[in-house]
Amino acid sequence: MDPITILLVVVVCVIVGGVFASLGVHLLPVGGAPAAMGTATGIATGTIMLMLGAAVTGLFTASTVATFSKNILLVALSGAVGSWIMMGVTMLMANIIYAFGAGVVPVSGRVEVDPITKEPQTPYKTPQCDGHGVPNVSYISGMVGAFIGGFGGAFMYFALLNYAKFEPTMAAIAAIGIFVANAILAAYNIGGTIEGFHDPKFKRLPKALFSCFFVSLFCGVFVGMVAFIGGLI
Amino acid sequence: MPIEAVAMLFAWMLVIVFLALIACMFEDLESDTGSQSNPNSQVQLAAQVGQVHRFFNKAISGEAPAYAMYCTTAGVIAYVLLLKEIHPILAIPIGAAVGEVFHVIFATTAHIGRTAGSKRFEQPLYLDVLYGHLLPIATHGFMAVLCIVSIAYIQSNLGTLSGYLPVDGVTPLDHPFALPMLAFIWGITVGAIGSSTGDIHYGTEREFQDRPFGEGKRVVYHGKITRYADCGIRTQKDIVGFCAKYGGPCTGMTFGTIILFENWRTLVGMMLGRFLPAATGFSDIAAMLGIVIGLVIGIALIFGNVAFVKWARKRYGPFVGE
Numbered sequence: 329m330d331p332i333t334i335l336l337v338v339v340v341c342v343i344v345g346g347v348f349a350s351l352g353v354h355l356l357p358v359g360g361a362p363a364a365m366g367t368a369t370g371i372a373t374g375t376i377m378l379m380l381g382a383a384v385t386g387l388f389t390a391s392t393v394a395t396f397s398k399n400i401l402l403v404a405l406s407g408a409v410g411s412w413i414m415m416g417v418t419m420l421m422a423n424i425i426y427a428f429g430a431g432v433v434p435v436s437g438r439v440e441v442d443p444i445t446k447e448p449q450t451p452y453k454t455p456q457c458d459g460h461g462v463p464n465v466s467y468i469s470g471m472v473g474a475f476i477g478g479f480g481g482a483f484m485y486f487a488l489l490n491y492a493k494f495e496p497t498m499a500a501i502a503a504i505g506i507f508v509a510n511a512i513l514a515a516y517n518i519g520g521t522i523e524g525f526h527d528p529k530f531k532r533l534p535k536a537l538f539s540c541f542f543v544s545l546f547c548g549v550f551v552g553m554v555a556f557i558g559g560l561i
Numbered sequence: 562m563p564i565e566a567v568a569m570l571f572a573w574m575l576v577i578v579f580l581a582l583i584a585c586m587f588e589d590l591e592s593d594t595g596s597q598s599n600p601n602s603q604v605q606l607a608a609q610v611g612q613v614h615r616f617f618n619k620a621i622s623g624e625a626p627a628y629a630m631y632c633t634t635a636g637v638i639a640y641v642l643l644l645k646e647i648h649p650i651l652a653i654p655i656g657a658a659v660g661e662v663f664h665v666i667f668a669t670t671a672h673i674g675r676t677a678g679s680k681r682f683e684q685p686l687y688l689d690v691l692y693g694h695l696l697p698i699a700t701h702g703f704m705a706v707l708c709i710v711s712i713a714y715i716q717s718n719l720g721t722l723s724g725y726l727p728v729d730g731v732t733p734l735d736h737p738f739a740l741p742m743l744a745f746i747w748g749i750t751v752g753a754i755g756s757s758t759g760d761i762h763y764g765t766e767r768e769f770q771d772r773p774f775g776e777g778k779r780v781v782y783h784g785k786i787t788r789y790a791d792c793g794i795r796t797q798k799d800i801v802g803f804c805a806k807y808g809g810p811c812t813g814m815t816f817g818t819i820i821l822f823e824n825w826r827t828l829v830g831m832m833l834g835r836f837l838p839a840a841t842g843f844s845d846i847a848a849m850l851g852i853v854i855g856l857v858i859g860i861a862l863i864f865g866n867v868a869f870v871k872w873a874r875k876r877y878g879p880f881v882g883e
Contacts, residue, residue, distance in 0.1 A: 363761075365769070373753060374625075380753065381750045391738060392737075392827055395737055396844050396848070405852045412855070413855055413859055418754055421758045423866060427873045428807070429765070430775075432765065452877075452880055457779060464866065467866045467867075497737075497739045
């Protein structure tokens, strides 16, 4: 491929990865500090930490797969599945601790009936709380979000490794850096806690995608320039 | 390459899983010892609502970036020592010890700084609380960082340890990332999981133990943490002993299970795709099989959660009380 084509491919891949990262973050059930007290629905940690933890787990597997497969889709899907397993196990174990350690039933605070299983939520909710645990709708939303986010991270990694010709460790650091920039923008957009696609805050998504597009475009051009200068190869 | 190498790969995978279990358990217990996690918002709030306490208070950052820093520091030191041909048995613990030096410095300055910030709320700085918690923080953190750096060492040398020989200067199945990068990755992940799952047992149960069991902690309770122990005034040492019975092991199991599923599906995919035992060339089939196995595991987890939530709702019933 000629240099201009490579630059274009790298920029497009970074934009796709960044926008997917932002979309994935919006789908996660993030409860933050209130969730740690069972006062809010979701996982008891910050948005970026949760998404980054899932994405780097996927990135580990994606980098292994990238050693024996040169198919960008397979490498990205390996990363996506790694993230989805990480998030699935984490949310299930969180529910187990809520149920057996604190005697709390997973329940949504934003909807009266679970949109997927149709189970009523309000009768099970503690008064003065915004839900607790990870109900089924948030669990499935979180799994989808982790899958999309992991896909984006691994997609960027592959592009930096094979098109921009970065060394594997440097490709991972660059991919994580761009991923974090997009995740932070998404976290600002969410502003604390979100339950998943059924949360009213999810409607703010277009603004985040718009911002992340331009941030990723800038990052992609910068990465492309670095690749041509050759300092990191 | 003989089939014994494949058996060795699976054996090393189980060693990594065991180390992951220990690492995440100690990471969670360390965060309980130093109160570096989301429930620390209540420790910070307690003084502001007039509840003077003897809790340790070192929330300077999220657990994930904090452990990424400790593990990467340890990984870099261990990596440099390994390059100097020092034996891993020495290099890894020395690296972990250096990581813990940073940890203790941050714990000291964070606790003093945070408590000094609460001066206007008449929260004293108890020196016995400061001195008494630094060693437990360092020892729990050391165990977590040691296990993470050991995992990074094994993964970055997996092929070599399993008996594979270099091909064109690169040993197959040695992870392409350098050891410090793997330590960074698992440091972030162990912190994220410790924060996501382990916090619940500390924040929802132990921190508000004089409140009714079986309900989320209401907003009116916030800041009014349980300040008295079974005997005397409560410190973090009373909390970590309690969380070590359930929250810590569950958190360890979370990370261990993730590592088990991740490595297992990749290795089984490689075997079924006939990439192993030779481990040379390319195999899209191996990658595809790994993805399919992972998807099946994820779908099983979704059904497991649906069944568990259904069971919990039936067992506990709707909320009763005011």
